[in-house]
Amino acid sequence: MVRVEDKRRQTVLITGCSAGGIGSALAEAFHKRNxxxxxxxxxxxxxxxxxxxxNMTLLELDVTSASSIASAVVTVMAETGGKLDYLINNSGQALVRPALDTDLEQAKGIFDVNLWGMAAVTQAFAPLVIAAKGTIVNNSGLLAVMNMPWNAFHAASKAAVKTYSETLRLEMAPLGVKVVTLMTGAVGTRLFANCADSELPVDSLYTSASKEIDDMAAGSLLANHVTASVYAKRVVNDVMKGASGMVWRGKFATTDWFLGTFFPAWFTEWGLKNGSGLSKISTRPRRVPEEYIEH
Known part of the structure; x- marks a missing residue:
């Protein structure tokens, strides 16, 4: 509980704080800032x-559950007097799989967490952030601006987060609220630990790249990274200094910003294709699903 003598202490709510992740590191970094x-x-x-x-309150919060979000809002309002200085939308899920081989219900589930869950949490806590004239931080990522093979739906959800967040920034400005869009690079976390099984269907056109796809699903994208604690410390510094708009943090973040700003798309895509297994792909007839065959 927030004690009487702590009434002036600033507050922050962070989603997705399981051990080993960015949210957990952010929680510890904000805690160190009192x-x-x-x-x-x-x-x-x-x-x-x-x-x-x-000064650490642990709350159960499922960003895909309206009742769970509402319960968290009630708790935070009761403990803070109706104000929240920082809302950090960090919850997210990864999905590594060729676009043609992805179950669309599974893909929708990624959007439910990465985009719709973020939007739901933001709408629910917005009155508290507005009352504090605070800051909303939305975790997007480099995949929002990179055409990374085998990440179509994960990347699409992050691109949607970027557009949502940057538009929200404009809409919240007249209300005295800042909005930060985190363009997160490679950070050493367990993001891919809960990644869905990447095993391809037997009739996949991409079987010859299965090793590369499996490696990516196992976290090869994060092989060269900054630690979550280093990333979190830098992000907290940015946010508490009044940052607004896109903030690029994590391994390769600055490099990818530079490439995306000053180089043509084909140059970046050439680099992304290397090691993806795309060069192994050759066209061959795909088996027509049984349900489309007339008997």
Missing amino acids: LHVFATSRSPSKMSHLENLP
């Missing part, structure tokens, strides 16, 4: 490493 932190996760047991820190 904020009261509301760390949230769909599974509170995954935040047990934070439970003994003072």
Whole structure:
């Protein structure tokens, strides 16, 4: 609980704070800056490493559940008097799979967490952030601006987050609220630990690239990274200094900003294709699904 003597302490709520992730590192970094932190996760047991820190409140929050979000809002309002200085939308899921081989219900699930969950949490907590004239931080990423093979739906969700967040920035400005879009590069986390099975269907056109796809699903994109703690410290510094708009942090973030700004798309795509397994792909007839065959 926020004690009486802590009433002037700034507050932050962070989604997706399971151990080993960016949210957890952000919770610890904000805590070190003397904020009261509301760390949230769909599974509170995954935040047990934070439970003994003072000025740290652990909340169960499933960003895809309206009732879970509403319950979290009630708790935060009661403890803060109706104000929230920082809302950090960090929850996210990855999906590595060729676009043609992706189950669309699974793809919609990625959007439910990465985009719609973020939007739902933002709408619910907006009155508290507006009351504090605070800041909303939305975690997008480099895939929002990179055409990375085998990441079509994950990247599309992050591109949607970028557009949503940058538009929200314009709409919240008259209300005295800043909006930050985190263009996150490679950070050492467990993002891909819960990545859906990348095993390809037997009739996939991309079987010859299965090793590269499996490697990517296992986290090869994060092989060269900055630590979550270093990333979090830099992001918290940015946010508390009043940043607004796109902030590029994490390994390769500055490089990709430079390439995307000053080089043609084909140059970046040439680099992304290397090692993806695309060069192994050759066209061959794809088996027509049984349901489309007339008997």
